[in-house]
Amino acid sequence: MGQTYRPCLIDIKKGAFERVVPNPALLTSHDAGWQKFVLEHHYQPPYEMPTSNFQQHLVMAFLKDVSAEFKIGDRLRKINACRGHLSLVPANNDFWQIVREDTEFVLLAIEARQLLGDLQEIFPEGKIELIPTFAQSDPFICATALALKQELETNPDGCSLYVESLLNALSVHLLYKYGKQKPQTKEYKRGLSRQKLKAVIDYIQAHLEKNIRLGDLANAAQISSSYYFCRLFKQATGITPYQCVIRQRIELGKQLLKQPDLPIVEIALSCGFSSQSSFTTAFRKHMGVTPRYFRQGS
Structure with missing residues (x-):
């Protein structure tokens, strides 16, 4: 009997991406307390990645032009990715690639259940499938990845409201643009009520010296979804919760x-x-x- 082939099972939350690339990451968020995502900044020489099965959704935002070959499932392709392009490898897919030149990228790893998170209301079936995507121009994802990298460099020890706001926007963008399922959104025309807005402002002013979280503000407004809270808050005030907190500070x-x-x-x-x-x-x-x-x- 022949041996059964098994791909490498990779849990990026445990720092296992180093097993399939030559060099360790230049920067990681493993100790920063980020809940939904792991961020790693890589600069790698040419390499061949063994066939791997990632437990998280993988987004690679390229900071340098690169040529590569990859295989996901049974599909083999060649790509020429430019700075500002991304590749998206959904979780639990066998993935192999060979990179033929030096490459620099920001890696974002997202737990499937965390990606859904409090967006459950717009995906009521509770299931999300992302579409494998390669060498796709996506200025929003790449700009957000760079902003997260910069924030991690300047504030490596904690998860700020700014980071949470970026990750929330990134989650929504990924689901809308690369999800197979269509979201079921609600339309709100008036924003937060005066009473709820006052409760949020009072909470902010009482906790300015602390690490205010997006979920805390949503709870103050008695709204279960941070996604809808952000939309309603901006409709009511014209600014984001993060901008409001900064102004108060x-x-x-x-x-x-x-x-x-x-x-x-x-x-x-x-x-x-x-x-x-x-x-x-x-x-x-x-x-x-x-x-x-x-x-x-x-």
Whole structure:
């Protein structure tokens, strides 16, 4: 009897992608507390990946032009991917590839059940199938992957509301553009009620120094879905929940900067920023000047 062939079973949440590429990742989110996704930034020499079966959906956002051959299931193809292109390998498919030149990419690994998450309302059957996709131009995915990479580089120890907002938008985009099932969306015309909006704003102001999560804000509004909460919040205010939190933190920072003996680093932490640097960046973006300059003029 011949031996039964078994592909490599790869769980990227456990860092196993290193088993099928030559070099370890330059950057990973494994210790950052991200719940839905794993992000890895790779720069790899030419390589052949053994046939592998990934337990997560795999999105590769290319940062460098590359030629490759791949096989998913029984289908063999050659591709020429450019910077800004992506490849999408759905979970639980046998996948092989050979890359013939140096390549750089951001890898996003998504648990199937996490991808559905609180989007259950628009996929009531509770089942999602993604379409295998290769060398596809997708500016939104690639820009979001780069934004997540940059946030991980500057804030490697935690999951911010900004990251959650990006991941939520990324999930929706993947499901709408690459899902086999059609979403069943609801139409809301009025946004959050005044009462619910006030509850959210009150929650934000009471927790500015803490790591505010998207789910916390949705709970404050008594809405089970973060997806619908974000839509309703923006309809009511014209801005996203993340933008609202940043504005509230900047306003608090302006008040605290009027206390001349209070160090700016303490103000940054009191306003919920991870560092003085991140506070300065956000403050300059919104006010046009640094916190130090603002203090001198107040």
